[in-house]
Amino acid sequence: MGSKKSSQQLATIVISIAMLVLGIVCLLPVIHIIAFSLSSPAAANSGKVLLWPIEFSLDAYTYIMDEPKFGKSFLVSLERVGLGLSISCLLTLLTAYPLSKESARFRSRTFYVWFFVTTMLFSGGLIPTYMVVRAYGLLDTIWALVLPGAVQVFNITLMLNFFRGLPKELDESAFVDGAGHWTILFRISLPLSLPSLATIALFTMVGHWNAWFDGLIYMNRPEHYPLQTYLQTIVTNPDMSRITNFAELKNISTRTVKTAQIIVAMLPIIVVYPFLQRFFVKGIVLGSVKG
Amino acid sequence: MNSKRWSKNLQLHIMLIPATLFAILFSYVPITGIVIAFQRFIPNRGFFKSTWVGLDNFIYMLNMPDIYQVLYNTVFIALMKIIAGLIVPIVVALLLNEMKKKVLVRSVQTMIYLPHFLSWVILGGILIDILSVENGIINKVMQGVGLPSVFFLGDNSWFPFTLVITDVWKEFGFATIIYMAALTSIDPTIYEAAIIDGANRWKQTFHVTLPGITPIIILLGVLSMGNVLNAGFEQVFMLYSPSVYESGDIIDTLLYRVGFVDAQFGVATAVGLFKSVIAALLIGTSYWLAYRLAGYRIF
Numbered sequence: 001m002g003s004k005k006s007s008q009q010l011a012t013i014v015i016s017i018a019m020l021v022l023g024i025v026c027l028l029p030v031i032h033i034i035a036f037s038l039s040s041p042a043a044a045n046s047g048k049v050l051l052w053p054i055e056f057s058l059d060a061y062t063y064i065m066d067e068p069k070f071g072k073s074f075l076v077s078l079e080r081v082g083l084g085l086s087i088s089c090l091l092t093l094l095t096a097y098p099l100s101k102e103s104a105r106f107r108s109r110t111f112y113v114w115f116f117v118t119t120m121l122f123s124g125g126l127i128p129t130y131m132v133v134r135a136y137g138l139l140d141t142i143w144a145l146v147l148p149g150a151v152q153v154f155n156i157t158l159m160l161n162f163f164r165g166l167p168k169e170l171d172e173s174a175f176v177d178g179a180g181h182w183t184i185l186f187r188i189s190l191p192l193s194l195p196s197l198a199t200i201a202l203f204t205m206v207g208h209w210n211a212w213f214d215g216l217i218y219m220n221r222p223e224h225y226p227l228q229t230y231l232q233t234i235v236t237n238p239d240m241s242r243i244t245n246f247a248e249l250k251n252i253s254t255r256t257v258k259t260a261q262i263i264v265a266m267l268p269i270i271v272v273y274p275f276l277q278r279f280f281v282k283g284i285v286l287g288s289v290k291g
Numbered sequence: 292m293n294s295k296r297w298s299k300n301l302q303l304h305i306m307l308i309p310a311t312l313f314a315i316l317f318s319y320v321p322i323t324g325i326v327i328a329f330q331r332f333i334p335n336r337g338f339f340k341s342t343w344v345g346l347d348n349f350i351y352m353l354n355m356p357d358i359y360q361v362l363y364n365t366v367f368i369a370l371m372k373i374i375a376g377l378i379v380p381i382v383v384a385l386l387l388n389e390m391k392k393k394v395l396v397r398s399v400q401t402m403i404y405l406p407h408f409l410s411w412v413i414l415g416g417i418l419i420d421i422l423s424v425e426n427g428i429i430n431k432v433m434q435g436v437g438l439p440s441v442f443f444l445g446d447n448s449w450f451p452f453t454l455v456i457t458d459v460w461k462e463f464g465f466a467t468i469i470y471m472a473a474l475t476s477i478d479p480t481i482y483e484a485a486i487i488d489g490a491n492r493w494k495q496t497f498h499v500t501l502p503g504i505t506p507i508i509i510l511l512g513v514l515s516m517g518n519v520l521n522a523g524f525e526q527v528f529m530l531y532s533p534s535v536y537e538s539g540d541i542i543d544t545l546l547y548r549v550g551f552v553d554a555q556f557g558v559a560t561a562v563g564l565f566k567s568v569i570a571a572l573l574i575g576t577s578y579w580l581a582y583r584l585a586g587y588r589i590f
Contacts, residue, residue, distance in 0.1 A: 008492065015389045022383070023402030026460060029417050030405070032428055036420070047431050095310040098303035106303055115311070119318035122571075125563035127550045128324025131334060132317070148317045151310050181302040210410035213525060217551060228412045235416040236529065255420070262416040269408050276408060277401060 030266075037061070037260040041253035060260035070261060072223055073230035076142070077209060080226050084146045084208040089201055091151055096159035097185045120153045130217055144218035145211070145226065155200045162196040163189055199279040202272060209268055227265050234258060327560040334556070348561035357540065364451070365541040368522040371455045373515045379463045381508065384470035385496060403464030411461075415529030418457055419444065444530055447538040454530065454539065458523060469511065470504055477503035510585040517574035520566055542566050 031051050036044055040055035048054055064070045095116070103109045123129070129148065138144040166189060174184050190197070215229030222230070235258060323338065328348055330341040352358060383403070390396050406414060421428045422443040430440040443453045477500065485495050524543035531539045542562065550559030 011492065012389060012391050015386050016392065016395055019383075019386055019390060019399045020395065023399040026403050026406060026464065029421050032421060033417050045426070047426060047428075050428065091310050091313065094306045098306050101303065106300055108300075108304070112307055112311075116314060119314050122322055123318065123567070124321025124324045125560060125567060126546060127556050127560045127563060128327055129317070129321040130550075131324055131327065131332075131338075131556070132321045134334065135337065136316070147313070150317070151313045156310075175299075181299060181306065185306070206408060210408075210412075212410060212412050213528075228410055231416065232412045232529070235412065235419060255426070258416065259420060262413055266409060266413050273405065273408065277404060 033259045034263055037256055037263050039256065041256050044256050045253055060256040061264070063257055064260055064264065069222065069230060070227075070264075073225050073227045074264075076224060077227040079142055080145050081205050081208045083142060084150070085201055085204050087146060087150050088152055088155070088204045089197060092155045092159050092200060093185065093190065093197070095151070096156045096163055097181070097189060099156070100160045100163035116151070116153050116156065119151070126217075133218060139218055140220050140224055142224075145208075145214055148214070152204070155204070158200060159193070159196060162193050166192055202275060202279060206269060206272065206276065231261055231265050234261065325560065325564055327557055328564045329561075330557050332556040332560070344557070348557040349565065351558050352561050352565065357536070357545070360537065361540050361542060361545050364538060365520055365522045365543075368451050368454055368527075368539075368541065369519050371451065372458050372523065373512075373518060375455055375459050376462060376466060377508070377512055377515065379459050380466035380470055381504075383463060384467045384474060384504075385500060387467065387471065388474050388500065389492065389496075400464065400467070403467070405464070406461045407465040409461075411525040411529045414457070414461060415526070418530060422453070445532065445534050447535055450531070450535040450539045454523070454526060457530075458526060461526075469507065473504045473507040474500065506585050510581055513577050513581045513584060516577040516580075517570065519573055520570050 028051065032049070035051050035053045036049050037060055038053035038056055038058070039049045040057040040059070043049060043054035098106060099109060099112060099116075101109060124132070133139065133144050133148060138147065170188055170192075171184055174188055179187070210228060212226065212228035212232050215224075215226045216232065219225055219229065222233070225233070326338055327341075329343060329345060330338075331344050331347075332338075332341045387396050387399060390399075420426075422430075424430055424440055424442045424445070429443070434440055441449055443449050481499050481503075482495060485499050490498065520542060522541040522543070524541070524547070527539055527541055527544050528547065531544065543566075546559050546562045546566070549555050549562060
């Protein structure tokens with residue numbers, strides 16, 4: 001009996017170690033790239049850098065800080081996140097609130113629900129959507145990145161389910177006191193649902209920060225690229241050496257500069273990651289296997 | 292009373308106006324744009340003034356030399372991703388479930404979820420660097436232990452597997468969440484009963500835990516059937532190059548090149564329509580199966 005128990009404990013320890021190793025292996029590529037970007041070009045190109053910087057140097061980072069295209073695209077990304085976040089959250093609130101009412105009270109609810117669900121099931125596809133955005137004159141403007149995906153039906157569903165969970169007595173007593181739907185939404189429902197809204201806002205932010213393909217097709221001029229699109233063009237073009245000043249070549253290499261840019265683009269996600277992790281478990285379980 | 296309710300409901304309608312407009316402008320209008328598939332489309336003439344060509348674009352598509360290889364690549368890569376994406380998270384969730392220290396479980400989860408939140412641009416940038424033949428760390432290490440170097444992103448026999456493995460790297464951690472949630476919902480008294488009956492941990496896993504999460508496994512497996520034509524555009528677009536078109540070109544990347552590089556908008560839309568019709572059939576079937584097998588309903 002005693003040996004059985006100790007073999008069980010041994011199994012637990014082996015499994016725990018294996019899982020920790022798995023977790024670390026998942027992070028190794030990222031750690032390697034961080035170490036690489038912080039190494040001197042000579043050490044980096046010699047292939048000696050593994051998981052710790054060799055000949056520590058911030059030159060690649062100081063170089064990209066002075067790189068106008070990098071800074072410009074960083075600003076485009078910030079603008080995009082700001083606009084996208086506010087528009088999407090407002091639309092989510094305004095849409096989820098009416099749809100959270102019962103069909104018996106709000107007869108047109110079923111129609112609206114199908115109207116929005118349809119947009120999730122069918123889409124025109126890449127080319128028609130592009131042509132429409134083009135026809136609206138949105139190409140090369142920040143609105144091309146913000147408006148087409150502004151209505152997020154999935155988020156609306158999450159918010160709607162949260163509104164439904166609020167006690168009905170709140171609405172009813174407010175109605176008796178003469179409040180309209182606008183007052184109830186912004187003075188009662190919204191303050192009560194701030195945690196849910198925060199979750200949705202966080203995911204919208206991450207989505208906008210990470211998006212790059214729309215930037216590639218909707219923006220004709222590279223100076224309008226958001227950061228991830230800019231990064232996409234430099235990462236996939238091996239010949240595109242942006243280093244023109246030869247005096248600088250001693251201190252940096254294209255490869256350390258590339259990796260430094262990857263790391264900077266990753267930073268905002270790393271910063272919000274603890275919050276993301278706290279929120280998402282609930283969200284994904286609610287969305288994917290609701291009972 | 293009735294007019295009061297009507298005016299109250301009017302407020303609800305007004306709230307819905309903005310999202311309705313957005314949905315019309317950016318979802319419904321593009322849906323009508325599908326007519327491009329039947330036209331020789333010229334952007335300046337718009338949807339309804341371009342020349343109608345019937346099914347010419349579809350015939351052209353079916354006569355493209357690579358189309359069958361591309362279809363095969365798409366289904367092959369997508370199926371491998373679906374299978375790996377089902378098995379790996381289940382195994383990891385079962386193993387995590389065996390760990391006793393909750394702090395350790397949390398730290399492992401924190402490490403394996405992270406790649407999910409990074410874009411394919413960032414992960415692609417990292418992968419292009421570490422998988423490179425001359426300087427990549429992976430090949431350096433492989434040479435160090437005496438293995439031949441491998442062109443993961445340029446060799447047709449490796450490329451599809453590189454795609455599958457890197458996709459698992461990005462998504463398996465996140466997919467374990469669902470299984471972990473399902474595991475916690477198993478009634479603990481069943482385990483107690485099993486232990487009293489003398490079941491060891493293997494037996495508990497195979498006779499209690501696995502049957503407990505089988506409905507979720509069936510559900511997710513069936514629902515993933517809808518993805519048989521989605522081999523992962525962003526990932527392939529980041530990682531592929533002309534030398535691996537033979538094994539790595541998929542419907543979506545072909546569509547992108549036909550549409551945006553060759554500017555054959557009609558053909559590209561036809562390709563897209565072809566894909567979405569098949570996808571709609573697959574999704575419809577998978578939801579029907581999910582309903583029949585697991586009682587799952589979307590709405």
